[in-house]
Amino acid sequence: MSLLDVRDLSVAFRTDGTAIPAVVDLSFSISESQIFGLAGESGCGKSMTALSIMGLLPQNAQAAGSILFNGTDLLTLDREAKRRLRGSEISMIFQEPMTSLNPVLTIGYQISEVLTTHLNLSKRDALEQSIELLKAVKIPSPEIRAGEYPHQMSGGMRQRVMIAMSIACNPSLIIADEPTTALDVTIQAQILELIQKLREERKMSILFITHDLGIIAENASRVGIMYAGRMVESAATAELFSNPRHPYTIGLLESIPQMKGARLRPIAGTVPRMDALPAGCVYSNRCSYVLPACRAEEPALLQVSQDHISRCIRAGEITWNS
Ligand SMILES: Nc1ncnc2c1ncn2[C@@H]1O[C@H](COP(=O)(O)OP(=O)(O)O)[C@@H](O)[C@H]1O
Ligand SMILES: [Mg+2]
Incomplete structure (x- = not known):
């Protein structure tokens, strides 16, 4: 059985009484430990597909079809069940980490929050675990970095923090939506290498979204x-x-x-x-x-x-x- 099985997914936006489609009868599946690359020019529906899986579509968008995750249809889950799944079983890495990190909270606090929310860890254990995660994503001096704020880090380091947050609860699926598009080529290669390494170590599946077929060629097994x-x-x-x-x-x-x-x-x-x-x-x-x-x-x-x-x-x- 596939880990993720998207069947006839359609997403439409309602605007003044009419429904404008964004995704139409889309089907694909991802097996365990697989990297599935989803590609296409800007505006073709890649992010709306990702947000449908995450249960994070905009208010005015409606999804139909089915998204089976370990056999459960995510489109039928209530809000609370979706919230529990996000971060623990499925997590997402976005293109621009600055928009998903809170500028007024330290890195260590933000990673800890994921752990206390989903794993019931004490604050102290969560902070310790956060430092381990910063180590896992190869951030130098993790003890010091944990006390810093997002703006004190480079774009590449912030993306590493996002990756640390996304793997914090050992999810079985990570959705990476253009995770390296905002980074320069050298940093991009390092982040891709990190994602590959973590996937092997942790046996995660990845839905890798990009407009760049070159990245797919080197990283995905199916497209x-x-x-x-x-x-x-x-x-x-x-x-x-x-x-x-x-x-x-x-x-x-x-x-x-x-x-x-x-x-x-x-x-x-x-x-x-x-x-x-x-x-x-x-x-x-x-x-x-x-x-x-x-x-x-x-x-x-x-x-x-x-x-x-x-x-x-x-x-x-x-x-x-x-
Ligand atoms: N908030 C929104 N309201 C209305 N239409 C939207 C909204 N967000 C995205 N769309 C439309 O949905 C379609 C798919 O967009 P998207 O999934 O973001 O594309 P991609 O990620 O492949 O660049 C586009 O036609 C876009 O105009
Ligand atoms: Mg997009």
């Missing part, structure tokens, strides 16, 4: 590519990168500058607004493989091979020569 709220392609990482079968994935691969052998060619046009999608295939207005049939109806997900799906009527014939 889902999202476009306009839909899953358009999903496969094992090696398979997806060597044998992409959706024009959007090919477009993304060709726009990565560091991909070996690939010419740098950004995808033409921009992501359409969710309330003004083209008819038929949502990618048809940017697609260089488009046929008249693509504009008639939205394609279903086609099984390319046993473990590889693509939402393209030409999935069977497309080949990519990088």
